Amino acid sequence: MDKSMDTQAPQQKAAALMAEKKYQAACKLLHDQLKVTPNNGSVCETLGEAYLLQQHYADAAKHFYMAKQLMPTNPNPNFQLGNIYVKLGRFEESCQFYVNALRISPNAVQVYEALAKTLVKLQAYEEAIKAYQRAIKIAPTLASLQLGLATLLIECGELEQGLVHYRMALQSKPHPIEHSAFLFAMNYRPDISASMVSDWHRDWGQLHTAHLPKYAHSNSLPAAARKVRIGLVSSDFYRHPVTYYLEPFLEHYDRSRFEIFCYSHVVKQDEVTERLKTQADHWRTISTTNIAGAVATIRQDEVDVLVDLSGQTACKLLLIFGHKPASIQVSWLGYFNTSGLESMDYLITDPHSSPAGQSVYFTEQLLYMPYNRFCYRPPEYAPEVNALPALQTGYITFGCFNNYLKLNNKVIALWATLLNAFPGSKLLLKNKAMNDAFLRKQTLANFEKYGISADRLLLEKTSPHPELLAAYSRVDIALDPFPFTGGLTTSEALWMGVPVVTLAGETLVSRQGAAFLTVINKTEWIATRKTEYVSIACALAGDLSALAGHRQSLRAQIQGSPLCDGKQFARDLQALFSGIIS
Secondary structure (H helix, E strand, O other), X not given: OOHHHHHHHHHHHHHHHHHOOOHHHHHHHHHHHHHHOOOOHHHHHHHHHHHHHOOOHHHHHHHHHHHHHHOOOOOHHHHHHHHHHHHOOOHHHHHHHHHHHHHHOOOOHHHHHHHHHHHHHOOOHHHHHHHHHHHHHHOOOOHHHHHHHHHHHHHOOOHHHHHHHHHHHOOOOOOHXXXXXXXXXXXXXXXXXXXXXHHHHHHXXXXXXXXXXXXXXXXXXXXXXXXXXXXXXXXXXXXXXXXXXXXXXXXXXXXXXXXXXXXXXXXXXXXXXXXXXXXXXXXXXXXXXXXHHHHHHHHHOOOOEEEEOOHHHOHHHHHHHHOOOOOEEXXXXXXXXXXXXXXXXXXXXXXXXOOOXXXXXXXXEEEEOOOOOOOOOOOOOOOOOOOOOHHHHXXXXXXXXXXXXXOOHHHHHHHHHHHHHOOOOEEEEEOHHHHOHHHHHHHHHHHHOOOOOHHHEEEEOOOOHHHHHHHHHHOOEEEOOOOOOOOHHHHHHHHOOOOEEEEOOOOOHHHHHHHHHHHOOOHHHEEOOHHHHHHHHHHHHOOHHHHHHHHHHHHHHHHOOHHHOHHHHHHHHHHHHHHHXX
């Protein structure tokens, strides 16, 4: 009898056991078979898969190595070894296994996709783009490939090319996460109207949440007889910009009147997560449950006001709000546009971020904080403000520490105009993208197109937060990008004594910088036209005495302004919550 026939039945039984999650029984059966046929690569391969399903990576790797040697023309053992090394965080080794698999099977789309994702983890963006492009040539209609390449291109500053691939991924009925990623990317485009972006968000809400069952609400006790229950839902309860603006409220809310429930979808917790747990009255972890489970938990807690802190940055959480688990639902803090959900009742903003006439762009009714929708709590480790750098260097250093995605061609063109208008000045760009040689080279080329030579650009890698704040000691004037203006970066620049020049637009996200500057009474740094932006920056750069004065006085001004008044901010926010439940 053919020996391959002898092993077929045990492997089929093992596969059935694995389908029933009886992994130990499957492993025993396969080990017994290996005693009979010790050089059977197929059995080794199946045994490796059984161990991999149990996350026993060492045993899985051992048997995939055996299968690889016994079946040199089979790409799967190399592919699975690549997957194992990704799990172990050994990305360079995993890439080599993926390459080995592709040598055996050059059209293996799944392997190309895994290789591309791993290259992204290594920040080898140029090679990752090539891997996605090769895979798309083989399988042009596979949405996950189009989405992966779209996301990567946008992260590399290629917004228009990225959006082309997003549209291709969305040609069929889109998955909500893919659709959400598209919406998020649209906020970066400088040539899209507020009404168009609003319409796309409404489309998302209709497509993905309108059909969801909504719940009726009742509370065992009337609001007047108990504390008001506020539920905060977020995937950002860790060291994240959201927490810098959330903590002033958590530190100062009136515990005699309000009860805070935090619904955390955080996967990787840190010391900030642990601190937030002590500040809230109740902590619920929903990262390990499905949407129905999260909805049931919120309903059981009888929350009065449920607040979304993530928006389209975490669309799974928006799907929770689509079920209407609380009678009043509010969007605040973590997103900079409408949620698009008819089930979202309110959005918290301020008069400077959303001036009169902007309500038409929101599915929510706008609730206005009197000063700003943010309250900034500076970190204790922030260094002291130093003297104006230009007094030592002899030249002005402009700076921007914002996300690389915000530096579109129109931003680069305007900054090049400014650099050309102020000879000898330099521009310091510091962000995660500058870790990658390909993106640094691309950045230099983008500025070169507008006549800015490489010696006028200072490109720096990202740093731990204390070091990032310290880097402002080398910046004289901060430049706000557009239309996606800075949030936390603007607060931090101002705290470090660095004036920020911003271009205010018509959308909430394009007015964040203007809102910060208005609340600290620095409206003279707000431009409404590009020519004005250059004029403001040049005026600041041309008066070193005044610039040095701003540097030494800004921190005290911010500290004494509503932007850092956590107690008043908490009172104002409580008043909003009380108003919508009365």
